[in-house]
Amino acid sequence: MEESNVPVVDMEKIDCEKGECEKLRKACERWGCFRIINHSIPPTLMAEMKKVNEALHDLPFEIKKRNTEVIAGSGYMAPTAVNPFYEALSLYDFTSSQSLHNFCYQLHVSPHHREIIERYGEAIHGLAVKIGQKIAESLGVVVDDLKDWPCQFRINKYNFTPEAVGSGGVQIHTDSSFLTILQDDENVGGLEVLNPSALFLPVPPFPGSLLVNLGDIARVWSNGRFCNLVHRVQCKEATKRFSIATFMLAPRNRNVEAPEELVDHDHPRLYRPFIYKDYRKLRVSNKMVSGEALELLRLA
Ligand SMILES: O=C(O)CCC(=O)C(=O)O
Numbered sequence: 001m002e003e004s005n006v007p008v009v010d011m012e013k014i015d016c017e018k019g020e021c022e023k024l025r026k027a028c029e030r031w032g033c034f035r036i037i038n039h040s041i042p043p044t045l046m047a048e049m050k051k052v053n054e055a056l057h058d059l060p061f062e063i064k065k066r067n068t069e070v071i072a073g074s075g076y077m078a079p080t081a082v083n084p085f086y087e088a089l090s091l092y093d094f095t096s097s098q099s100l101h102n103f104c105y106q107l108h109v110s111p112h113h114r115e116i117i118e119r120y121g122e123a124i125h126g127l128a129v130k131i132g133q134k135i136a137e138s139l140g141v142v143v144d145d146l147k148d149w150p151c152q153f154r155i156n157k158y159n160f161t162p163e164a165v166g167s168g169g170v171q172i173h174t175d176s177s178f179l180t181i182l183q184d185d186e187n188v189g190g191l192e193v194l195n196p197s198a199l200f201l202p203v204p205p206f207p208g209s210l211l212v213n214l215g216d217i218a219r220v221w222s223n224g225r226f227c228n229l230v231h232r233v234q235c236k237e238a239t240k241r242f243s244i245a246t247f248m249l250a251p252r253n254r255n256v257e258a259p260e261e262l263v264d265h266d267h268p269r270l271y272r273p274f275i276y277k278d279y280r281k282l283r284v285s286n287k288m289v290s291g292e293a294l295e296l297l298r299l300a
Pocket residue numbers: 154156170175182184185191231233242243245
């Protein structure tokens with residue numbers, strides 16, 4: 001049956017209500033995404049971060065292209081033939097002050113904007129850790145080093161013109177991360193997710209909320225129990241659209257693999273353990289943007 005709404009998880013209930021944890025686990029298994037409400041990121045900070053996104057994208061191209069990548073896909077992405085209306089700036093790792101410094105230095109970020117990025121980074125990183133813990137707990141697993149996992153930050157801009165209406169903003173893809181927290185544009189829709197019936201479902205703006213989606217690493221970590229969300233952005237109207245994505249990537253200095261608790265006779269290990277950066281290289285070099293590269297690492 002066609003499912004018409006992305007599940008909504010209340011972060012204030014998640015610590016004390018069993019039903020809410022159950023909802024979270026089902027959302028991860030069936031959808032690979034959910035919206036969160038009562039999530040503790042102040043609305044003013046979300047609005048300020050959106051302003052910073054707009055201001056940084058107003059910089060001249062010559063400056064934006066100084067935002068170089070640290071690992072594949074972690075720097076400035078200019079419009080391309082595949083995504084002609086899309087561009088993005090990126091900071092490799094929110095948890096590293098060197099990474100933050102490099103981003104601000106490359107883009108001549110003002111002290112005021114830097115302060116907003118730092119506050120947003122701290123708040124959204126704390127939230128990502130909490131959500132990651134809850135997701136793991138929903139399968140009865142404790143992950144004790146989530147705080148150290150690198151957290152990539154990306155600010156997206158869509159320059160939708162009248163000719164763009166009806167065409168793609170960002171191609172169909174999965175995220176390579178464990179989980180992504182997306183602050184989608186509170187006014188301009190366009191995001192579409194593949195629902196459990198394998199149909200693309202528009203996800204309309206829901207001001208004040210955030211969207212969480214699972215990426216390729218969540219599928220591997222959960223030994224195939226969780227979905228990596230297939231999604232895209234379509235142009236619905238001739239206007240600018242801004243979104244802010246935080247990707248909690250994978251363990252920093254150890255293999256990506258399902259924990260022992262999730263592997264047994266009925267659930268044999270599905271993927272060969274690997275280092276995240278190698279996976280990312282494999283994905284980018286083969287242009288496998290929808291998780292197809294996981295098949296290259298399959299054991300069973
Ligand atoms: O702009 C959006 O709503 C989605 C962006 C996205 O999918 C991404 O940055 O990976």
